[in-house]
Amino acid sequence: MKRIVVTGGCGFIGSNFVRMMHESHPDLVIANIDKLTYAGNAENLADLDASPRYQFRRGDICDREFVKGVLSEAPVDALLNFAAESHVDRSILDSGPFVQTNIVGTQVLLDACREFKVPRYVQISTDEVYGSLGSEGFFTEETPIAPNSPYSSSKAASDLLVRAYVHTFGFPAVITRCSNNYGPYQFPEKLLPLFISNAMEGKSLPVYGKGENIRDWIHVLDHCRGIEAALLKGRDGEVYNFGGRTEMTNIALTKLLLKLLDKPESLIRYVADRPGHDLRYAIDCTKAETELGWKPQVSFESGLQATIDWYQQHADWVQRIRSGAYQSYYERQYGQR
Ligand code: NAD
Numbered sequence: 001m002k003r004i005v006v007t008g009g010c011g012f013i014g015s016n017f018v019r020m021m022h023e024s025h026p027d028l029v030i031a032n033i034d035k036l037t038y039a040g041n042a043e044n045l046a047d048l049d050a051s052p053r054y055q056f057r058r059g060d061i062c063d064r065e066f067v068k069g070v071l072s073e074a075p076v077d078a079l080l081n082f083a084a085e086s087h088v089d090r091s092i093l094d095s096g097p098f099v100q101t102n103i104v105g106t107q108v109l110l111d112a113c114r115e116f117k118v119p120r121y122v123q124i125s126t127d128e129v130y131g132s133l134g135s136e137g138f139f140t141e142e143t144p145i146a147p148n149s150p151y152s153s154s155k156a157a158s159d160l161l162v163r164a165y166v167h168t169f170g171f172p173a174v175i176t177r178c179s180n181n182y183g184p185y186q187f188p189e190k191l192l193p194l195f196i197s198n199a200m201e202g203k204s205l206p207v208y209g210k211g212e213n214i215r216d217w218i219h220v221l222d223h224c225r226g227i228e229a230a231l232l233k234g235r236d237g238e239v240y241n242f243g244g245r246t247e248m249t250n251i252a253l254t255k256l257l258l259k260l261l262d263k264p265e266s267l268i269r270y271v272a273d274r275p276g277h278d279l280r281y282a283i284d285c286t287k288a289e290t291e292l293g294w295k296p297q298v299s300f301e302s303g304l305q306a307t308i309d310w311y312q313q314h315a316d317w318v319q320r321i322r323s324g325a326y327q328s329y330y331e332r333q334y335g336q337r
Pocket residue numbers: 007008009010011012013014033034035036037038039040041059060061062081082083084085086087101105124125126127155177178179180181182187
């Protein structure tokens with residue numbers, strides 16, 4: 001591989017993936033297409049700004065001409081689509097941007113990759129497309145899709161488009177579906193960075209309902225390594241699930257965080273449950289383990305402590321997001337273009 005295009009590389013998982021690939025593939029050129037929505041922070045990859053192997057291209061994946069322009073700059077060996085509207089709560093308030101970016105944007109990328117004969121496409125998806133589990137069982141790649149939120153239904157729709165392009169056109173795509181990620185550079189509206197930052201500032205931690213919903217947690221770098229394995233070894237048309245084999249109720253996680261931060265449980269504030277809140281997600285990642293030779297490497301205990309340490313050491317990063325100052329980084333670094 002000489003050049004790959006990543007979309008959404010200024011977000012949480014995309015920025016971790018770009019950094020990992022930049023480090024581990026010394027000759028690889030990485031073009032990053034990102035619109036810089038509220039969730040995109042060009043500063044997340046500030047350490048790569050000076051690299052001749054990192055090309056930032058600000059733009060919208062729904063903009064056909066723009067996407068084709070990036071693909072036409074030089075041959076592309078793979079495109080990985082991380083760009084998405086990703087916050088369930090926002091999708092409940094307004095599903096419009098989710099339909100636009102997650103579905104229409106994916107269609108634009110698929111068409112452009114077909115036109116430019118890009119030999120590999122990776123769609124970064126989520127376990128939420130499978131819906132909710134009861135107290136038993138796991139999602140496998142064969143589990144029928146049954147999304148419950150506007151976010152997960154828009155992701156499921158984009159997965160189905162990818163599937164249809166594989167089936168109809170022989171398009172060389174794989175789909176990855178992962179459980180809840182944690183780690184550095186996650187936008188502080190999501191549970192873990194929000195709770196860590198609030199607790200550090202002595203603010204309350206809003207827990208939905210009774211906090212009984214169960215999520216499976218995986219360190220973002222384990223997810224990124226899985227995506228890399230799917231990129232290099234995945235079979236066209238296949239879906240690969242990734243998970244951390246770490247199931248936990250939200251309330252247990254909240255109490256664990258408070259304990260690690262040495263803060264009182266009185267900071268917990270129970271709030272009205274999210275409408276349609278899925279009870280439990282749990283992933284069976286046997287296929288990724290056997291076919292791709294992947295397995296999670298970061299233990300939850302050490303990964304969570306390292307994540308807490310990172311947010312404590314990067315309180316200014318959180319502060320710049322909360323104040324909105326992060327949005328001017330692009331203009332300062334790259335000028336108006
Ligand atoms: P994020 O919200 O942190 O980042 C999304 C990025 O996409 C941002 O940089 C944003 O500016 C960019 N973007 C949004 N709309 C765009 C558009 N129209 N054109 C170009 N760029 C656009 O999201 P994340 O948590 O890093 O998630 C990345 C992907 O992984 C998403 O597709 C998400 O569905 C999937 N995923 C996330 C998780 C998780 O736990 N965070 C788990 C499984 C799968």
